[in-house]
Amino acid sequence: MSLQNIRVVLVNTSHAGNIGGAARAMKNMGLSRLVLVEPEDFPSPDAVARASGATDILDAAQVVGTLEEALVGCSLVLGTSARDRRIPWPLLDPRECATVSVEQAACGSDVALVFGREYAGLTNEELQRCQYHVHIPSDPQFSSLNLAAAVQVLTYEVRMAWLAAEGRPTKVEKLETTAMLDAQPVTVDELENYFGHLEQTLVDIGFLDPAKPRHLMPRLRRLYGRSGISKLEMNILRGILTETQKAARGEPHKRRSE
Amino acid sequence: MSLQNIRVVLVNTSHAGNIGGAARAMKNMGLSRLVLVEPEDFPSPDAVARASGATDILDAAQVVGTLEEALVGCSLVLGTSARDRRIPWPLLDPRECATVSVEQAACGSDVALVFGREYAGLTNEELQRCQYHVHIPSDPQFSSLNLAAAVQVLTYEVRMAWLAAEGRPTKVEKLETTAMLDAQPVTVDELENYFGHLEQTLVDIGFLDPAKPRHLMPRLRRLYGRSGISKLEMNILRGILTETQKAARGEPHKRRSE
Structure with missing residues (x-):
């Protein structure tokens, strides 16, 4: 099973540095497909600097005008959400999110992990396009993660789930x-x-x-x-x-x- | 059980922005005690900017000259390691690291999670001061995480383990x-x-x-x-x-x- 079926979608990102940080986190965890919906500042040297070598992911990133375009071909869409909601929605923690994502990807389906704006997250309309909402269980007193950090947590869990599904160890030593x-x-x-x-x-x-x-x-x-x-x-x-x-x-x- | 017994130790950090990012990640996950061993640039406005409100953690950060000082009072020390090693050492993945850390902290012991330099990690001598090494299972082709991203992954796992130990849900909705x-x-x-x-x-x-x-x-x-x-x-x-x-x-x- 390949992780290439799982795409990361960043909606309307303000800071190019966060796009670079997200690309680095993705590459660290073995993901490669990045889709940017209306980024405010991209391409940008700040993105390249924070990507720290993951420039192939930035170069291949798809820039689109709407969330709808970013989700074409996906059968599973998971949206990150930190906000109180009026309409309850099926809610997953990052580990559950990773499990269903890897299960779907293993069946050959395309999966999207959707991340919202730095300060405002995803709109209600955007969240309603997602089958599941994902919440990183942060301290309620200080709950908003940096965007690249949120991408790191979810892609880390995806890699952990993928390693488990593949029967590969989560720790490998290269020894002399x-x-x-x-x-x-x-x-x-x-x-x-x-x-x-x-x-x-x-x-x-x-x-x-x-x-x-x-x-x-x-x-x-x-x-x-x-x-x-x-x-x-x-x-x-x-x-x-x-x-x-x-x-x-x-x-x-x-x-x-x- | 409180998460205050688990401290984050950053050794010889080059970029102040990473110290700020680490502080934000810690505060998101409910940790508060940050110890800096010979930081190259601290205090710094870059740290404050990336901390994005977690300035209380930066203000309370303890700056020391040696790793030994940073570890005073700890009964469990875990060091992050991405490098090939000559002497095999007990190795944990982030989830196992979080489990033992929370178990020890629950017994009232002090625990240190130690993170090395951006480009060179921890030295062999520093790694040998740790009972366990922790490796984040990144893609072997692109294995080096950003420092603040590594802090995010480990503190996220600590929070997940802590929520489980406390019998608290990993997902809570605040609903109208x-x-x-x-x-x-x-x-x-x-x-x-x-x-x-x-x-x-x-x-x-x-x-x-x-x-x-x-x-x-x-x-x-x-x-x-x-x-x-x-x-x-x-x-x-x-x-x-x-x-x-x-x-x-x-x-x-x-x-x-x-």
Whole structure:
């Protein structure tokens, strides 16, 4: 499923910087289709500056004269709303909005997320063109988000829903080779080899008496067993044992870092 | 539980506008405690402009010289990270980050959400002061969010987690009295009265023959039953029936809006 079916529609935006910020947020979250209804100042260097590299989205943005034109081809339209309304309308929070948007887009339908003016939002007439209204649950004492910030929240939720729908993880680490080793857990046989090495070393240094072992090894097994040791950490632990054994034999030691 | 235990720490921010944007995002989401580690340009009119009314947060912001000072008193520190790392670290997505933050704050502990420089993020040393790293799942092809946008995403998730923990709804409508009536569903007895009135009216206008009712009423029951009719809508429907009956009796009609 592609996120390209989900378009962002900005209605009558005053500040070009917000258009740039919205484009950056969209690109960060993997969306690309931006439609501008009667922007007051576009194209604009302020938009390019705030887009911070998402200029491809600005260049491809469609500028139209009416909301109707912006919604052509859409089967699902969701409008952001912060205002009290006279006519109650089906209301979603951003997470619910993202879920239905991704479901619809997965069926090949076009979806529009509509954002209103910086100070006045969407008009009642515009809101009535939307099947759903979306409200970002802000503090009632200070409820109006910056336009680009609102686009960021909704597109973030769309990406989270999309990752979930695709069965992709919401967190991925790119690791270097050493780090890969560090992320891989040891196998039980590697752990057993370690316990053998550890036990011998403890005998070598005179800490463990094979004739009177008490509960020393079970306790150490319990400790290391629950620690989730990585392959890299195991290399370190084995290195410590080898050096310890050398020291016990009276061999000259050298620093690991040499 | 209060959100005041969760502080936002911005490290070595270059652009004062981003500090203002972060303050606005925090206030939108109900957070208030902002700590700035070596900001390059603060206080600044750019910060005030982008804060758009969240100046109380800027005025109360604590400016410190080191990350260590910013974290005094915290038992949980989460650092945002977009970069490949050499040492894997416990990694959370924004939703998981919000859950642990709100859990800790609910126990009275202080929590810090730490954000790095606009272009270079947090250093490895700074990241190692954090128990957890948080990564916003952006598109790998264009992964770097604007600083204030990143603050918006994390504080939004904190608010969502806080609303859930408090058992508060994530969507609340403030409705006028008429709208209240519109939001209230009719009761089954009101619906039954309507069906009675409807049936009589259909007889009055000659559409329903009581001797040969066919499946007309069951079909109308099915339609209106699934529509989730509100009390206000019911008033309208009953009004239509009353006027229809008058018309059927040959009484003079008047427009509803008169």
